[in-house]
Amino acid sequence: MKVRYNEFFAMEIDRMKRYNSLNEELKREFGSKVMKISIDGGFxxxxxxGTIGARGCIFCGEEGSGEFAGSRLDPLKVQVDKQKRLLSKKWKTDKIIIYFQNFTNTYGPIERLRKIYYQALSIEGVVGLAIATRPDCLNEDVLDLLSEINKKTYLWVELGLQTIHEKTAKFIRRAYPLKVYDEAISNLKSRDIRVVTHVILGLPGESREEILETIRYVGNTQTWGIKLHSLYIQKDTDLYSYYLKNPFPIMTKDEYISLLVDGLTLLPPDMVIHRLTGDGQRELLYEPKWTLNKLGVLSSIDRELKIRQSYLGEKYKKVYP
Ligand code: SF4
Known part of the structure; x- marks a missing residue:
């Protein structure tokens, strides 16, 4: 069914009211649309x-969880230009946030990090940086550098937590305990650096309540933003081989939306929502296929929020002062 323009507009307005999206947050901050460009910094x-593990997280693909970034074979500026050309067909804006997405973007000699971050900042139109990393790759030197960058630009750091439950962390081979995430949050917050936490809904062996416990926990870490998505299985991962031998239940779209909306109500009302659904590569995605219809999932989330008359933060309880 085709959605008419007015209906689409009404849905957009409604969504804006029910959660604080990254898009809206950046528009408020910069006065207009900001393009986020994902790049591969060669990390x-x-x-x-082999330093702490050789096969990575069980769901991590060959591209290091960065399937939509540029090619690491291209220099940074070329990656930015290529994506800018593609995205400018969709968005009319000159403002860019460069997102260091693939692998661990604070892992490397400090001078290399300094060079690449400053190189990114020097590109015309860049108004900020987003840096994805692991909480165990934030030593004092890195924190000092991030703090320096944070004073010069709009910065956020993304941490892949996925779950607070140690049994699941072991299964997914995350290779760090929860307390390392807590320390990273505290170190970044004490330097006024924005933090975005990634959470996966539907990891094998986790109950609905356990997933909501993770969301509730993240809501109380004073993390600035969150990325939520359902577990998806890509064919270039160890999770795929595991699933073929040990099939486990995969959430249906309806189950996901119901759980996700419950989760949104538990988060702080001002948290910035960076993602609400998975973004796997079409050719590599094995399950769940419903995630391919991203717009359909997002509009179903909006509809569910509206039907329930619910919104981000509706049931949020602040545990820490
Ligand atoms: S931390 Fe990120 S890049 Fe490293 S193995 Fe896990 S998902 Fe992949």
Missing amino acids: TCPNRD
């Missing part, structure tokens, strides 16, 4: 290079 990950 690796200690959970893949």
